[in-house]
Amino acid sequence: MKKYLIRRVIQMVIVLIGISIISFLIMHLAPGDPVDILAERNATPEQKANIREIYGLNEPLPIQYFNWVSNLVKGDFGTSFVTGRPVIEMILERLPATIILNFWAMIVIYLVAIPVGMISALKQYSWFDHVVTTLAFFGKALPQFWFALMLIYYVGLKIPGIEISGIATYGVDWGVQPFFTVLKDRAAHIVLPLIVLAFSGMAGIARYMRASMLDVVHQDYIRTARSKGLPEKKVITNHAFRNALLPIVTLIGFELPILFSGAVIIESIFSWPGIGLLAINSIYQQDYMVVMAFNLLGALMTVIGMFLADILYMVVDPRIKLD
């Protein structure tokens, strides 16, 4: 076990180094550079060279990479070319909104999708199953931006009390207003984006759960459980459900990077101050430092998520031994 952990950590470090090189190269090989944004279009070559020098863009690529990584190791993600602010600060101020939205979306998705998937497996080919299957395909196929705009126009603008943009009303803060006033305000803001995210995310999990459940209920031990006279309810909850949940549990590991990655479309339509928009804008503005920090953060979360998934697998399924 210890050996396994050490090996995995070493692997993770190697993967991260690889990703840092790739994300550095992608940004620097893409056409154009931040000078195009900073300088005027008719800036003289001297002015451009001057800007390059100030931001260290005149150094050879390996040296730039080395400088970047050695600062990273010290915890310094650099400074944005565009805003002049520390990258880590820009990311951290956007991260909470993304995590809040994705966290609640995940909760809603799992709370709804798991029972829904289970029931449609148990009542395979019933009307419920058909409705769920159809809805699941709808959820996957519906363009998020369209669904979001429809919600804004037919729910947000019609029902008073439901907010269509932003994350909070200015001045309504925890501790300033009564707890429930603030809670109501936050809920009024989050409800529409949450619906969109949950609806499109639910489909996959529900189908997954259905498949997994179908697989389990046809296993021998379920037949055994039934034949020894256990009530059906017990068979399902104690034997079938728990085993069917195994593959779902490991999915949670993969959700970790999703938790930290912004949903660009949702964020832009609902003006949700999350991380996705910052990433997209930084790409357009060729703001290397911010984009590279994003890539690295995403890679880090993915690697950790995979690692957790493996560990979780071992925890929930005693048959699996990692070494």
Added chain:
Amino acid sequence: MLDGRIVAHRANLYSSLTTNIELENNNKNNGGYIRMKKYLLILTVLVLSTALILSGCTPEATTDPDEGENTEGQTATASGMFTYGFNGEPATLNPILSTDSISSGITNFVYDSLLKEDENLEIVGELAENWEVSDDGKTLTFFLQDEVYFHDGEQLTADDVVFTINMILDPKYTGVRASDMKYVEEVVANSDLEVQIKLSQVDVPIMEALAGAGMGIIPEHIFKDVPAEDLREFEASWNPVGTGPYKFIEYVSGQYTVLEANENYWGEGPFIKTIMIKHFQDNQSVLSAFENGDIDYIAKIPVEDIDRLKENLSEEVTFVETPNNGYYYIGLKQNHEYLKDQNVRQALMYSLDRQTIIDTVFQGYGTVINSHSVPISWAHTDDVNEYPQDLEKAEQLFAEAGWTKGEDGFLYNEDGDKLEFTMVSMTGEEEKANVIAMVIEQWKNVGADVSVEYYERSVLFNQYLDVGEFESYMWGWNLSNDPDSFNQFHSSQAKLNEAGEPDPNGTLKGFNDCEYINPEVDQLLEAGRQTYDTEERKVIYAQIQQILNEELPYIFLYTTNDVKAIYNNLEDVVWSPLEPIDHHLWKIVE
């Protein structure tokens, strides 16, 4: 704030305890004690993270500004809140670094410039009470308003003005204001309230530059120790302290910028207490926020929504249609094998029905443009060829240039070459792409085979426009209120060789990327920059417009109009022909 957090924690802990107990009861019979422990663990993690997230999303509690503090000696008390939306985020809050309209839109509230444009787009004093121009036109003396204070209480003096301009002139300065100040030789403070700008040559457009939000005067006492190259990173570039009618309170990325009335403002007002600028990321979201009453003003209603909005909100909203100070065009390489012939360029112009393009793509919210000028400019002349669509004339002009229609409907010259060329433009702009599609179709009708290639912005600039390597391209100009177009059409701004002569193999020096060379225009452009006499300049720029209209370095296309809307609870809104201005004079009815 603390209280709220404690309550939140307590509530969550309580609910977690009860759930756990229930779980314990349920699981007792199954002997799943170990599993239950796992559940407990997971639940605790969930609950803790919920609590964390709830407390984590607490925005910085806004310090309620001390209202009793600044009322001394104040006549008007500001009240109410004016909310509007921007599609995007500011890139900086330092006026002399700003390049986008969002940054300058915010800094304009916080900082004052020496001059400003009034509601007739004429230049008037702001921080400068008045000014003098020396007889040779090379020395500008500005006399500042007395008793102007920065928001931190320091008095504004001539030194702050000198400091601001010197910062821009610093070779290490990384912003884009340097070219506006390129003829400034020296700036000196003659006294606390008198600044002198010495120019190396007469440069009339500098007045327009000094009147822009981008030339806000920054406080020397805050910025004095910052090297020019570190200006962008300096914290005061994000915490602006100016002399303007509004004080900066806070900017929350992705959410809002809040400004508060400067009760010690030197001028009239402000009457509205709070300005709340919400940052959106999508035009549709700005629109729906406006419809929902979340914002009081919208700067541009998407054309397809104008009629619906006018119908739904006619009672509570005022709609104003304003022109944009800019236009779109197709630049034609003047030394291109086919396009160098003026007849061909004019024929291309006569082939187009530009009004139909405006009616189709912009639903009529736009105006046909025939030269380098827009109708609202004081220097604009209508005395030019309007190039109405005339297919016969186009055919005749093509014939004069040696192009005849072949069997396939395309034009061929004597050598049997087809009249074809390529246009480059930028990806991701739907309206522009629609215009291009219509233009190409109309040209195809007369036999010109034009293909279009779209590139991502930085590719378009780096590989085509900024190096002047193209046959034709579609782009637009934002104009200032000064009619000067030296950068676009003077031969010194085209491709030059090492000796400084125009040369198609040289390097592009300015924005004359079509390489339009005309000594007469050169002379007029130079003369136009040298005289402060508006009547004289009107004559000069009318001539330039007429020559450009005839020789057509560009296929001049259109300018668009925006429909802006503002809720009627705002009063005394000052409108320039372009946009609402002077927010400090506005009032709000609650």
